Structure formats: C-alpha cells, structure tokens
Amino acid sequence: MPNSSMPILNIYQSYLEVSAQLAAVTFAMADKMTHASLLATHQALNEQLKLAYSLAQSRQASEARENFQPAFLPASSAKLIRAPSDVMLLATEMQKEFGSYFQRYIEQVKSGITA
Numbered sequence: 763m764p765n766s767s768m769p770i771l772n773i774y775q776s777y778l779e780v781s782a783q784l785a786a787v788t789f790a791m792a793d794k795m796t797h798a799s800l801l802a803t804h805q806a807l808n809e810q811l812k813l814a815y816s817l818a819q820s821r822q823a824s825e826a827r828e829n830f831q832p833a834f835l836p837a838s839s840a841k842l843i844r845a846p847s848d849v850m851l852l853a854t855e856m857q858k859e860f861g862s863y864f865q866r867y868i869e870q871v872k873s874g875i876t877a
Contacts, residue, residue: 776870783863791856795849802845 773871776867780863780867780870784860787856787859787863791852791859794852798845798848798852802848805845
C-alpha cells in the first residue's frame with residue numbers, strides 16, 4: 763500500500779514546491795510594480811510642485827505665461843509617459859515566470875505519475 767500512495771505524495775510535494783515558488787515570484791513582482799508606481803507618482807508630484815512654485819513666483823501674467831510652458835512640459839515627462847509601459851513589462855515578466863513554473867510543475871507531475 764505505501765507504494766501506491768507515494769506518487770500522490772510526490773504530486774503534493776511538487777505542488778507545494780511550485781506554490782511556494784509562485785508565491786515568491788508574486789511577491790517579488792508586486793514589490794517591483796509598487797516601486798515603479800511609487801517612482802512615477804513621486805516624479806509626477808515633483809513636477810506639479812515645480813509648476814506650482816514657478817507660477818507662484820510670477821508677478822505678472824506675462825511672467826506666468828513664460829514660466830508655465832517650461833514648467834508644464836518638463837524634460838522628465840517622457841519618464842512619466844513610459845511608467846505605465848514599465849509596469850506592463852513587469853506584468854509580462856511575471857506571466858512568463860508563472861508559465862515556466864507551471865510547465866515545470868506539469869513535467870514533475872508527469873514524471874511522478876510514470877514513475
């Protein structure tokens with residue numbers, strides 16, 4: 763009887779290993795996505811602060827108009843525009859890693875059943 767239950771134990775052991783690996787990947791990718799989102803938010807808020815400061819320093823409407831254009835379209839706005847695509851790249855990377863872990867799990871289950 764112990765021989766017949768061993769493949770089932772192997773399958774559960776493989777399942778637990780893959781589940782732990784998937785959890786580690788999930789948390790690592792969530793951390794990366796959070797970091798990317800916080801960085802983009804920080805940059806956006808800094809740009810808004812620079813804009814407000816620039817406009818507050820203007821004493822006349824013509825000065826405000828002159829200060830508004832460079833402050834409103836900063837050089838770092840390209841980074842802000844790219845931020846969502848960076849998060850999507852991280853999501854794609856996470857999907858790839860999930861796929862590889864599931865593939866390994868299926869292979870382990872197949873080898874456990876045939877053994």
